[in-house]
Amino acid sequence: MEISDIITHLGENREEYYNSVSPPIMQSSNFCFKTVDEMRQCLQKEFEHPFYSRGYNPTVGILRKKLAALEHTEDSLVFASGSAAIAAAVMNEVQQGDHVICIKSPYSWTNYLLNTLLAKYGVTTTMIDGTKVENFEAAIQENTKLIFLETPNSMTFELQDLEAVSKLAKSKNITTICDNSYSTPLCQNPADYGIDITVHSASKYLSGHSDLVAGVLCASKKRVENIMANEFMTLGGIIGPFEAWLILRGLRTLPIRLKTVLENSMKVLDFLEKHPKIEKVVFPFSEKNPQYELAKKQMKPCGGLMTIYLKTDDIKKIETFSNSLNYFLLACSWGGYESLQFPIATLHDSKSYHKTPHPANMIRLYIGLEDPHLLINDLKQALEKIK
Numbered sequence: 480m481e482i483s484d485i486i487t488h489l490g491e492n493r494e495e496y497y498n499s500v501s502p503p504i505m506q507s508s509n510f511c512f513k514t515v516d517e518m519r520q521c522l523q524k525e526f527e528h529p530f531y532s533r534g535y536n537p538t539v540g541i542l543r544k545k546l547a548a549l550e551h552t553e554d555s556l557v558f559a560s561g562s563a564a565i566a567a568a569v570m571n572e573v574q575q576g577d578h579v580i581c582i583k584s585p586y587s588w589t590n591y592l593l594n595t596l597l598a599k600y601g602v603t604t605t606m607i608d609g610t611k612v613e614n615f616e617a618a619i620q621e622n623t624k625l626i627f628l629e630t631p632n633s634m635t636f637e638l639q640d641l642e643a644v645s646k647l648a649k650s651k652n653i654t655t656i657c658d659n660s661y662s663t664p665l666c667q668n669p670a671d672y673g674i675d676i677t678v679h680s681a682s683k684y685l686s687g688h689s690d691l692v693a694g695v696l697c698a699s700k701k702r703v704e705n706i707m708a709n710e711f712m713t714l715g716g717i718i719g720p721f722e723a724w725l726i727l728r729g730l731r732t733l734p735i736r737l738k739t740v741l742e743n744s745m746k747v748l749d750f751l752e753k754h755p756k757i758e759k760v761v762f763p764f765s766e767k768n769p770q771y772e773l774a775k776k777q778m779k780p781c782g783g784l785m786t787i788y789l790k791t792d793d794i795k796k797i798e799t800f801s802n803s804l805n806y807f808l809l810a811c812s813w814g815g816y817e818s819l820q821f822p823i824a825t826l827h828d829s830k831s832y833h834k835t836p837h838p839a840n841m842i843r844l845y846i847g848l849e850d851p852h853l854l855i856n857d858l859k860q861a862l863e864k865i866k
């Protein structure tokens with residue numbers, strides 16, 4: 480099915496709601512029935528039919544169909560956050576005594592889930608450099624049940640070879656999960672390489688306007704049913720109909736937003752890579768990226784995230800640069816209209832779970848949808864302030 484058909488038509492039975500062009504927000508927690516027998520019948524299929532909105536809600540149902548089709552999987556689930564989706568996917572796969580292999584710099588709360596929360600329940604995790612398939616092979620133990628991937632990750636953008644890791648995992652009967660938030664389903668489909676479960680933070684590109692927090696899980700019908708009947712219904716981290724509708728609205732412009740973000744990013748990249756005050760720029764689709772060939776093999780060019788290393792260790796100068804930027808708002812997250820900056824210096828001196836091995840001259844930029852000339856001029860004047 481064409482992307483446009485999925486985004487505009489799939490799941491939208493308009494004749495059921497006055498032929499409205501935009502889908503309805505079914506803001507109801509529960510749905511009623513004419514007879515006891517009808518209620519009994521519907522209770523039996525409460526995961527796929529309106530009964531109670533923790534299980535199935537018609538607005539969320541439209542979104543689930545589209546997301547599954549975009550990710551080339553049979554079904555999908557939508558959660559209150561990306562972290563909720565990741566936790567449900569992981570917890571469905573492991574039990575006490577099981578072992579997980581995870582790439583070494585995943586999203587911070589994925590790290591916390593595996594190494595702190597699940598460690599409490601007797602699950603162990605080995606963190607590895609995922610750029611080499613041999614490292615996965617070497618880390619496999621008798622009790623390894625799960626391999627967790629994030630390619631590229633959202634801070635340093637290391638990639639994993641989806642095809643090779645998936646093949647290895649299948650030969651050992653190990654489940655694979657891939658966090659695909661960076662690429663979105665338009666630029667990478669892990670399921671095409673045999674990855675079992677694909678997860679997303681929908682708070683980023685999928686919704687696309689920095690106005691909600693949500694998560695997505697895509698997998699086979701069998702897996703989705705199992706996760707739904709267990710973690711999803713029990714932990715109950717569901718999305719509300721209004722947020723689901725905002726994602727439906729965001730999806731309508733996802734292709735055009737991603738296109739502009741990439742065009743802007745390539746222009747900014749070109750400027751930054753040549754600038755004498757920048758030590759290094761990391762971006763998956765930079766020709767300087769050592770994993771450029773792998774990126775081209777398994778992803779379509781995409782992304783507005785890039786990390787720069789300033790050519791100074793002086794924290795005052797680094798802060799002057801960041802404080803001088805006008806268009807790059809100082810904020811976490813990414814995927815909306817606004818360009819953003821996340822200086823790693825904000826994680827230093829922190830006593831909490833946010834401890835980082837990354838140096839203070841590292842700043843993650845998100846290139847948004849503003850005119851790229853404004854962004855380049857903004858970076859130029861801020862770099863000139865580093866004296």
Ligand SMILES: *Cc1c(COP(=O)(O)O)cnc(C)c1O
Pocket residue numbers: 560561562563586629632633658660661679680681682683692693694812
């Ligand atoms: C933001 C993010 C998450 C977490 O998603 P939330 O919606 O914030 O819970 C997970 N993985 C990646 C790569 C992210 O960028």
